[in-house]
Amino acid sequence: MAKEDNRPRVGLLVTCLVDLFRPGVGFAAVRLLEDAGCRVEVPEQTCCGQPAYNSGDRRDTAALAQRVITTFEPYDYVVVPSGSCAGMVKVHYPELFADDEEWRPRAEAFAAKVHEIVSFLVDVRGIERVAAAFAGTVTYHDSCASLREVGVRDQPRRLLASVSGLSLAEMDDTEACCGFGGTFCVKYPEISNAMVSRKTAAIAASGAATVLAGDLGCLINIAGKLKREGAPVAARHVVEVLAGMIATPPIGEAER
Amino acid sequence: MDIASPAFKASAYRALHDAHLQQALGHIRTGFIDKRAAAIAALPEFEALRQSARDIKNHTLAHLDLYLEAYEEKVREAGGEVHYAATAEEARALVLNICQQAGARTVTKGKSMIAEEIDLNEHLAANGIEPVETDLGEYIIQLRHEPPSHIIAPAVHVTKDQVEAEFRRAHTSLPPGRDLTEPSALLGEARALLRQRFLAADVGITGANFLIAETGTSVIVTNEGNGDLTQTLPRVHIVLATIEKITPTLDDVSQILRLLSRSATGQDMAVYTTLSTGPRRPGDPDGPEVYHVVILDNGRSAVIGTEFQDMLRCIRCGACMNHCPVYQAVGGHAYGWVYSGPMGAVLTPMLVGIDKAGQLPNASSFCGRCEAVCPMQIPLPRMMRHWREREFERRLSPATYRWGLGLWAFVARRPRLYRVATQLAVAVLGALARGKGRFRRLPLAGGWTGHRDLPAPQGRTFQQMWSTRSRP
Numbered sequence: 044m045a046k047e048d049n050r051p052r053v054g055l056l057v058t059c060l061v062d063l064f065r066p067g068v069g070f071a072a073v074r075l076l077e078d079a080g081c082r083v084e085v086p087e088q089t090c091c092g093q094p095a096y097n098s099g100d101r102r103d104t105a106a107l108a109q110r111v112i113t114t115f116e117p118y119d120y121v122v123v124p125s126g127s128c129a130g131m132v133k134v135h136y137p138e139l140f141a142d143d144e145e146w147r148p149r150a151e152a153f154a155a156k157v158h159e160i161v162s163f164l165v166d167v168r169g170i171e172r173v174a175a176a177f178a179g180t181v182t183y184h185d186s187c188a189s190l191r192e193v194g195v196r197d198q199p200r201r202l203l204a205s206v207s208g209l210s211l212a213e214m215d216d217t218e219a220c221c222g223f224g225g226t227f228c229v230k231y232p233e234i235s236n237a238m239v240s241r242k243t244a245a246i247a248a249s250g251a252a253t254v255l256a257g258d259l260g261c262l263i264n265i266a267g268k269l270k271r272e273g274a275p276v277a278a279r280h281v282v283e284v285l286a287g288m289i290a291t292p293p294i295g296e297a298e299r
Numbered sequence: 300m301d302i303a304s305p306a307f308k309a310s311a312y313r314a315l316h317d318a319h320l321q322q323a324l325g326h327i328r329t330g331f332i333d334k335r336a337a338a339i340a341a342l343p344e345f346e347a348l349r350q351s352a353r354d355i356k357n358h359t360l361a362h363l364d365l366y367l368e369a370y371e372e373k374v375r376e377a378g379g380e381v382h383y384a385a386t387a388e389e390a391r392a393l394v395l396n397i398c399q400q401a402g403a404r405t406v407t408k409g410k411s412m413i414a415e416e417i418d419l420n421e422h423l424a425a426n427g428i429e430p431v432e433t434d435l436g437e438y439i440i441q442l443r444h445e446p447p448s449h450i451i452a453p454a455v456h457v458t459k460d461q462v463e464a465e466f467r468r469a470h471t472s473l474p475p476g477r478d479l480t481e482p483s484a485l486l487g488e489a490r491a492l493l494r495q496r497f498l499a500a501d502v503g504i505t506g507a508n509f510l511i512a513e514t515g516t517s518v519i520v521t522n523e524g525n526g527d528l529t530q531t532l533p534r535v536h537i538v539l540a541t542i543e544k545i546t547p548t549l550d551d552v553s554q555i556l557r558l559l560s561r562s563a564t565g566q567d568m569a570v571y572t573t574l575s576t577g578p579r580r581p582g583d584p585d586g587p588e589v590y591h592v593v594i595l596d597n598g599r600s601a602v603i604g605t606e607f608q609d610m611l612r613c614i615r616c617g618a619c620m621n622h623c624p625v626y627q628a629v630g631g632h633a634y635g636w637v638y639s640g641p642m643g644a645v646l647t648p649m650l651v652g653i654d655k656a657g658q659l660p661n662a663s664s665f666c667g668r669c670e671a672v673c674p675m676q677i678p679l680p681r682m683m684r685h686w687r688e689r690e691f692e693r694r695l696s697p698a699t700y701r702w703g704l705g706l707w708a709f710v711a712r713r714p715r716l717y718r719v720a721t722q723l724a725v726a727v728l729g730a731l732a733r734g735k736g737r738f739r740r741l742p743l744a745g746g747w748t749g750h751r752d753l754p755a756p757q758g759r760t761f762q763q764m765w766s767t768r769s770r771p
Contacts, residue, residue, distance in 0.1 A: 057761050063725050064754065066761035085765050087718075089711040095704060097665060097684060099691030103708035110712070138681070187666040220624045224664025229746030230700075231308070231662055233315050236750035237628040238664070267751035270737055295754035297736035 053081040054118035056111070056157075058128045059090045060259040061280075065294065068259060071286035072124045072160050078286075079168040081122075086114050093131040097225055101139065108136050109146065112153045120167070121157045124282055125258050126189025127225075129159040134192050159189060160282060161257055165198040172205030175287035182214045182251035183281070184242070184265065186258035190218060199257060199281050206284060214249040216241075223264040239268045247274055253293070255281040266294040300418055300446055302651050303635030307658035310633040320630050323458050330452075331621040334565025335672070348558055353676045355551045356543075356612040360603060366512040366545045367594070373515025377577025379590035387417035390595045394419060394504065394537060397591050398428050401535045403501035409519060409526035410434040411506030412450055412615065413539045413595055415637045416650070419504070430504075431496045433525035435489055442469045448631030450638065451563050451617040456630045459485070493525070503529035503587070507540040508559065508614065510592070513548040516576040517592065520559060520569040527573050536575070536587035541595045543611040555614060558674035562616040598650050606685045610645050612675040619669035619679060625662055634659055641669035641679040648686050657695055660686035722763055729758030 053076055061068040069085075076083045092107030111132060115121045123129040133154045140146040164170040183203065189195035203211055222228060222238025229235075242265060246254050254269075254276055256262050266278035277293035292298055303310065314320055339345050359366055371381040384390035390413075398406060406423060408414060408430055420430040420441070432441040436454035440447055442465050447453030454462070463479045466488060479485055505526050509518040517538045519526045530536045546552050560566040579586030602608055620626040620640025631639035636656070638646045644659040653660075660683035669679045690696050710717050732738060732755030740748050747753050 062761040063721055064756045066757060066759060066764050069761040069765070085762065087714050087762065089714055089717040092708075092711070095708050097687070098700070098704050099684065099687030099689070099696070100704060100708065101688055103704075103712070106712055107708070187664070187668070191667040191671055218668065220664050220666035220668070222624065222664060224666070226700075227662075227664040229744075231311070231625075232746045232749055233312050234625055234628050234662065235664070237315055238624045239751065241624075263754050264751065266754050267737065267747070270752040270754075271739075271750065291757075292736060295737040295752060297732075297734050 050080055050082040051119040052117075053083050053120045053122050054115045055083055055085045056088065056091070056115065056121055056123045056128065056132065057085060058123060058125045058259065060263065061124055064263065065259055065280065067288060067291040068124055068280040068282055071280070071282040071288045072122070074286045074288065075160065075164060075173070075282055076122060078173075079164050079170050081120070081168070084118070088114060091128050091131045093128065094225055096131065096135060096139070104139060105146075108132075108139055108150070112136065112146070112149055115156075116149070116153060118156065120163065121153070122160050122163050123157065124160045124280065125260070126159050126186045126193050126195055127258050127260060129157055130188040130192030133157040159193045159195050159257065161199045161202060161285070162193065162195045165201060170202065173202055173285050173287075175285055176207040177209040177284050177287075177289065179208070179253060180210045180212050180251045181253045181255050181284070182212050182246055182249040183217070184214070184221060184246070184254055184256040184261060185217045186256055186261045187220050189257050195257060199255075202285050203255070203281070209284070212249045212251045214245040214251075216245060219245070221261045221265050223260045225260065228264060235264075236268075239264055243268045243272060243274060246276055251276065253277045253279060255279055255284060257281050262294050270295045300415070300636065302655050304647060304651070304656045304658055305635070307633055307635055307662060310635060311629040311662070314629040314633045319458050319461060320456050323456050324627055324630055327455070327621055327627055331564065331617070335562060335618060335621070336565075338561040338565040338567065342557070342561065345558075345561070348554060349674055349676055352555045352558055352674060353612060355546065355554065356675060359545060359547055360543070360608060360611055363542060363545060363600075363603065366547055367542065370510055370512040370515055370545055373512070374577065374590075374592055375515075377515050377590070378580075379515070379577040379592060381592045381594060384593055384595045385597075387595070387597055390417045390539070390593055390597070391419060391422045393593050394539065395422060395426055395428070397535065397537055398423065398502050399426075401502055401589070403428050403535070405429045405431055405496065405500050406502045406504055407431050407433050407497055407500040407529045407533065408437070409503070409505035409521065409529040410437050410453070411504065411539050412447070412637060413506055413541055414504065415446060416597065417595065419539075431493070431500065433493055433497065433529055434521070435486065435523060435525075438489055438493065439465060442466075446632070446637065448639065449617060449620060450615050450642070456632065497528045497532050500529075500533045502535040502537060503531075503533040504537045504539055505530050507538050507544050509546045509552045509555070510538075510540055510544045510594075511547075511549055511552055512545055514576060516549075516574045518552060519573050520556070520571070521573070522564075522570040524571055527571060530573070530575055530587065531585045534587060535589045535591070536578070538575075538590075538592040539595070540592065541597065542599055543613075559614055559616050562618040562672065562674040602649055607645065607649055607682055609677050610642075610649065610682060612677055613642055613646070614675055615642075616674060618672045618674065622668045622672045624664065624666060624668070641683070642677075645679055645682045645686070653686055653689050653693070654695055657686070657690050660684075661690075718762065722760055725756040725760050726758060728756050731755070
């Protein structure tokens with residue numbers, strides 16, 4: 044199959060949370076990438092180092108970052124189903140190695156190939172619509188890193204608009220943080236709770252039956268709070284809906 | 300003021316359960332955020348101005364010594380005097396000495412965060428001089444014996460009903476049956492009482508938003524006019540400022556002013572932008588006879604050339620705290636010292652030490668909204684992270700947290716161990732949650748499950764499934 048060789052070779056940086064909590068997000072990402080004409084590979088990986096980085100541990104971060112860069116250097120693109128992890132490797136790796144003659148150029152070259160998945164589909168692959176169907180009203184939570192670090196805002200909304208049967212009801216203050224913040228949510232649980240309570244109130248007020256986002260960290264936090272409140276709102280990663288892979292129960296719900 | 304920052308968690312907990320405070324904080328959205336957004340939407344060159352303002356401040360900081368000297372020279376030419384204070388203690392002593400030389404009994408004060416930083420009111424009062432706050436918000440919190448909870452809205456944590464109660468308690472000479480239901484009645488009462496204080500004061504102390512090197516001018520930006528009365532009516536005017544307020548030219552200040560009020564309150568301009576240069580000249584209709592400027596360092600020059608230098612671009616607009624979800628949740632007092640919100644989380648460790656202020660740069664989800672709204676493009680989250688690095692290097696963070704992080708990093712650096720460990724953990728958690736999909740409680744996860752359920756892993760890792768291509 045000589046034709047296959049022309050397809051861009053994409054390394055999927057699956058992220059810890061997708062790897063451990065919700066593998067279906069990874070498979071949905073693979074389907075979307077393959078539908079967009081990419082060859083997808085998943086090299087062995089652990090974590091991008093963000094928890095260490097945000098805890099002030101530069102040494103462990105650098106060790107993990109060097110591993111990630113080395114692993115993903117061979118690919119044409121590195122695609123991440125998370126704005127937060129994409130921001131970490133795309134924005135913060137070059138900062139981390141700013142004073143390192145050897146690693147700074149490698150980190151910068153690597154960073155240039157990294158994309159959050161939905162923005163990759165729209166901005167790099169020129170995808171304008173998807174073939175999926177989803178019956179119901181959804182609302183979309185902008186994760187902080189998607190919005191402010193990697194410039195994702197319109198792309199998911201554009202693709203969601205092409206999903207048959209789906210309507211989008213925006214919540215109030217979509218730019219507000221959900222209160223996850225990695226280790227923040229367990230270091231400052233009461234403050235995090237105040238933040239996620241505002242978020243779930245905004246979600247409920249939108250009238251949507253499902254909340255979507257591009258970051259599993261936010262979603263686990265939001266879904267956990269919605270469940271604790273007994274709110275009848277389902278939570279899913281946006282790529283599950285875009286890929287039409289919604290057989291798995293929503294986040295935090297059991298198989299029926 | 301005592302540094303209560305180490306007690307941030309306990310203070311934050313109390314703040315979250317303080318109904319009055321939560322009611323007051325609810326006004327930040329309409330009072331600040333929406334107004335700022337409208338003002339900036341109406342200014343197409345806002346982004347260009349931000350970049351220009353950043354460049355002006357960076358240039359100034361790179362040549363701060365030259366501009367300080369130039370400023371001092373101009374103030375002297377205008378007949379004023381400049382004093383430098385390396386520490387809060389020196390600044391207090393300088394101000395007290397000027398007041399004592401003037402034989403002052405009462406001192407009116409315009410709003411000044413530097414006065415808070417050096418505990419000026421306590422020092423003056425302890426030496427027999429009565430300080431009178433004339434900014435309405437400062438006046439309210441002076442009555443309540445509280446520090447400000449916001450750099451531009453010091454009484455933002457107080458509800459209108461609480462102000463009414465405080466006025467009734469303090470203003471005993473007024474008829475008890477008077478109607479104070481309207482905010483304008485509260486304002487009118489404070490204004491009438493303060494008018495006498497303005498006229499009686501011997502010394503007026505103001506802060507400064509800018510010190511202009513080109514002209515030796517100090518600039519204050521206010522909405523109430525109290526700053527003007529403070530600096531023109533008494534015989535002596537003291538400007539209290541810090542080194543980074545220096546700005547090269549009037550033209551530079553004009554640019555930054557276009558950002559300041561829009562970012563702060565959503566106004567195109569504050570109601571009063573007042574420039575003062577030296578004491579009253581022959582023929583001037585008003586103004587002080589004596590003009591002093593006290594310029595405080597208090598640790599600021601030590602961060603020039605470090606990863607924290609960008610903080611010295613701050614123009615104290617308050618946009619970062621207005622947009623901060625942590626500040627919105629707990630207010631300013633929880634931060635435990637003079638400055639709060641993201642700017643406080645970066646500045647406080649600079650001024651009091653990371654050993655005392657370590658909680659503040661940690662209490663952030665790094666949502667980045669502060670940096671996004673900062674008119675001076677200060678990378679606040681990055682600097683909070685730098686403080687966490689200093690803390691980590693000095694082993695100041697909690698030992699359990701460090702061990703947990705170290706264990707996780709040990710595993711994450713070993714892919715094979717990681718694979719085995721995560722597959723096992725995910726399998727166990729997945730089995731425990733079977734049929735439920737989530738945990739209501741989980742040992743060692745109380746920080747999470749105290750407030751929300753924990754969605755459970757599904758039982759197998761993505762990499763495990765991918766390696767066998769067992770797609771769902």
